[in-house]
Amino acid sequence: MSSRKVSDTKTLHCEEESSVKALGRKRCPLTHQNILCATRTLLEEIGFADLTIEGIAERAGVGKTTIYRRWPNKASLVLDAFIEATIKEIPFPDTGSVQEDLRLQMRRLIKWMNGVEGHTIAKLIGGAQDDAELAEAFRSRWLTGRREEARQIIQRGKERGEIRADLDPEVLLDALYGPLYFRLLVGHAPLTPGYADKLVSLVMRGLDS
Amino acid sequence: MSSRKVSDTKTLHCEEESSVKALGRKRCPLTHQNILCATRTLLEEIGFADLTIEGIAERAGVGKTTIYRRWPNKASLVLDAFIEATIKEIPFPDTGSVQEDLRLQMRRLIKWMNGVEGHTIAKLIGGAQDDAELAEAFRSRWLTGRREEARQIIQRGKERGEIRADLDPEVLLDALYGPLYFRLLVGHAPLTPGYADKLVSLVMRGLDS
Amino acid sequence: MSSRKVSDTKTLHCEEESSVKALGRKRCPLTHQNILCATRTLLEEIGFADLTIEGIAERAGVGKTTIYRRWPNKASLVLDAFIEATIKEIPFPDTGSVQEDLRLQMRRLIKWMNGVEGHTIAKLIGGAQDDAELAEAFRSRWLTGRREEARQIIQRGKERGEIRADLDPEVLLDALYGPLYFRLLVGHAPLTPGYADKLVSLVMRGLDS
Amino acid sequence: MSSRKVSDTKTLHCEEESSVKALGRKRCPLTHQNILCATRTLLEEIGFADLTIEGIAERAGVGKTTIYRRWPNKASLVLDAFIEATIKEIPFPDTGSVQEDLRLQMRRLIKWMNGVEGHTIAKLIGGAQDDAELAEAFRSRWLTGRREEARQIIQRGKERGEIRADLDPEVLLDALYGPLYFRLLVGHAPLTPGYADKLVSLVMRGLDS
DNA sequence: GTATAAACGAGACGGTACGTCAGGTCTTTCT
DNA sequence: AGAAAGACCTGACGTACCGTCTCGTTTATAC
Secondary structure (H helix, E strand, C coil): CCCCCCCCCCCCCCCCCCCCCCCCCCCCCHHHHHHHHHHHHHHHHHCCCCCHHHHHHHCCCHHHHHHHHCCCCCHHHHHHHHHHHHHCCCCCCCCHHHHHHHHHHHHHHHHCCCCCCHHHHHHHHHHHCCCCHHHHHHHHHHHHHHHHHHHHHHHHHHHCCCCCCCCCHHHHHHHHHHHHHHHHCCCCCCCCCCHHHHHHHHHCCCCCC | CCCCCCCCCCCCCCCCCCCCCCCCCCCCHHHHHHHHHHHHHHHHHHHHCCHHHHHHHHHCCCCCCHHHHHHCCCCHHHHHHHHHHHHCCCCCCCCCCHHHHHHHHHHHHHHHCCCCHHHHHHHHHHHHCCCCHHHHHHHHHHHHHHHHHHHHHHHHHHHHHCCCCCCHHHHHHHHHHHHHHHHHHHCCCCCCHHHHHHHHHHHCCCCCC | CCCCCCCCCCCCCCCCCCCCCCCCCCCCCHHHHHHHHHHHHHHHHCCCCCCHHHHHHHHCCHHHHHHHHHHHHHHHHHHHHHHHHHCCCCCCCCCCCCCHHHHHHHHHHHHHHCCHHHHHCCCCCCCHHCHHHHHHHHHHHHHHHHHHHHHHHHHHHHCCCCCCCCCCCHHHHHHHHHHHHHHHHHHCCCCCHHHHHHHHHHHCCCCCC | CCCCCCCCCCCCCCCCCCCCCCCCCCCCCCHHHHHHHHHHHHHHHCCCCCCCCHHHHHHHHHCHHEEEEHHCHHHHHHHHHHHHHHCCCCCCCCCCCCCHHHHHHHHHHHHHHHHHHHHHEEEEEHHHHHCCHHHHHHHHHHHHHHHHHHHHHHHHHHEEEEECCCCHHHHHHHHHHHHHHHHHHHCCCCCCCCHHHHHHHHHCCCCCC
């Protein structure tokens, strides 16, 4: 049961042909780490838009070619760097109450969105608007997992009878998390912890009926 | 009172010194239109990211300088072109029922989001992630106006007693519209007309209590 | 009649469309000079093979694009720089004796070949082996003119009766100058001033018969 | 005395330590041949300048390292490939007349220069202008041998009394062969068989006096 | 036999330069 | 003075090879 490994996690997006035999010299894993590390650092220092492959290469003490050999474009690299750094953050709680579970997790997410990572993820979603690959990567490697966990909270609530069974979890999750990303991306209003409370109490009012 | 027209609409963002005297050659109004038109066309053809000032200038038969003289950057120009083209679409209805008003408007918005304009606005929000000016312009020139209209719908509902008076309209609007933009930008699920219905019925359940 | 100007000489190889009217900003002549100067300097410092456009651009304080806008390739640029610097050297004498004229000029050429310019011209001919454009440019802009002058020396000799009239001047000139270039390019033996004397006395023995 | 074989001819320039013992796996002679063959083919196909070690390695089905283990640089390899292919061509005749011997051999050389090999040797001399090693190799492995043979023709002539004994053979050979290489490299005039005749009759006029 | 040593194909690696593109500024000429 | 054309410097792009360096495998002598 505990055998569900989250899989390798290490190399996520970069080209890797595992088919045949692995001929020739092995790819140095340190190099990999150096590049991701340099990317993360620069991302915080100068932001996504001003990030250049050349800059990353220099910072990592690596040839540009080495980067291009492993990642098809800037976005994929940044996504790798980003996910590697944040994959384990913002855990989902299990308090016994759906509403409380979601409220707590949303508060954590808001706090996280107000930090550097929030900025980065906004840029990634922004970049995904003209990069289908990045968009797909963002969905499959960031959103899907978290979404699945949130769905389980709802499922638990349904089993406990807190929520009526015919509720579409997708709509509920969108109604809760959509506004957070909305404010993050558009910035028309601040993302305060209290915002989570208000959203939960508004959206989840009377879901047991 | 209601005569406050949204004003000229024509030149919105571009520098325009009307104060002094209007010396020298007049700015050709056709040029203006040509540039906006070329921008719109190219925006649809190749997208925001691949859009270049040089390309627009060429397509419009205009010097690069002329563009730079009128707009500070690509984003402003695109926003101008975009808003000019869509300012009058997606009207807000007044059926006498808040829920129905919002539902109808959201359906229209969804329809519109599924077209070219939806694509464009997604790119604009995307671009705004690394362009503070564009972000601000997007908020003040696109969102604010529409938001105000939506707020009035809610206000009417409060006056009619459909909605309890202490409800925070910002949270409600976010809970309704946030999910739409969320799906538009992230694309994890389709934007169907029925989605509007589901959202409205989920979020607005029991708001009169 | 004597109005045959050797033409402008200034801009020789670089693209220049003089047809219409010359719209837009003028090409800065200083830039031109800076580039040629930097090229010459670097040519002497590091040689033709290690010469890079990037290096020249940097040394000249100029963008790479500016160079590419004016010259199609490294060779043309170098040829321009080279010819501009040496176009007036190694004059052809007129002593009244063909043999003496040629001998003197060959001695001067040998001296010149032993200097930096000789090295450069060797590299240019070398480069011309895989660059048809450079080859043509070298012939038309360097060789042709000098060849014509040498031909006139021979013509004068024929008129004076020093040389029999049916002699093919091309073969004679090749027999005299070919060996110089041969030694310059292959380096199997030194280029001494006495070599000129020996060649002249060998090749021109009995040309009056 | 005539036992001085020009040695093995097979591996000429490539590193080869025969001293100690020859431990480990032997160098595959087929590999050697494959590399030289690929080099020759590519040389004809794309020319010296566009020739790359990587390309040769691929064509030969060989690792780059294997090439670098055997030749210090591109030039040496090309020279090996070239010489291996042409070492036995253009024999020196012995008709009993110096003038006739040289004339015949020059005609053969001209014919050969007009073929692919002429092109290649021009490129090699060209490449030698920025590669001292190649220059030296070209002289010692191509020119010297042929030059020695030509010198013997002249020597025979002197012994027969056809040519006066004090003639410097170097100058004579330069005066005859220099022009051929001159035209080959500069291309200002065609290399026709008749050119050999003209040169011989011009340069060798009255050498018996 | 079984080490051990080199050759070998493959390909990763840090570099350098390439030639192109777009950015945003400046200059010239014409209207 | 405004407009159009285009020169200009800058800086990053993605590519091609360079020559060096591991890899794992294959082939040979040497113990």
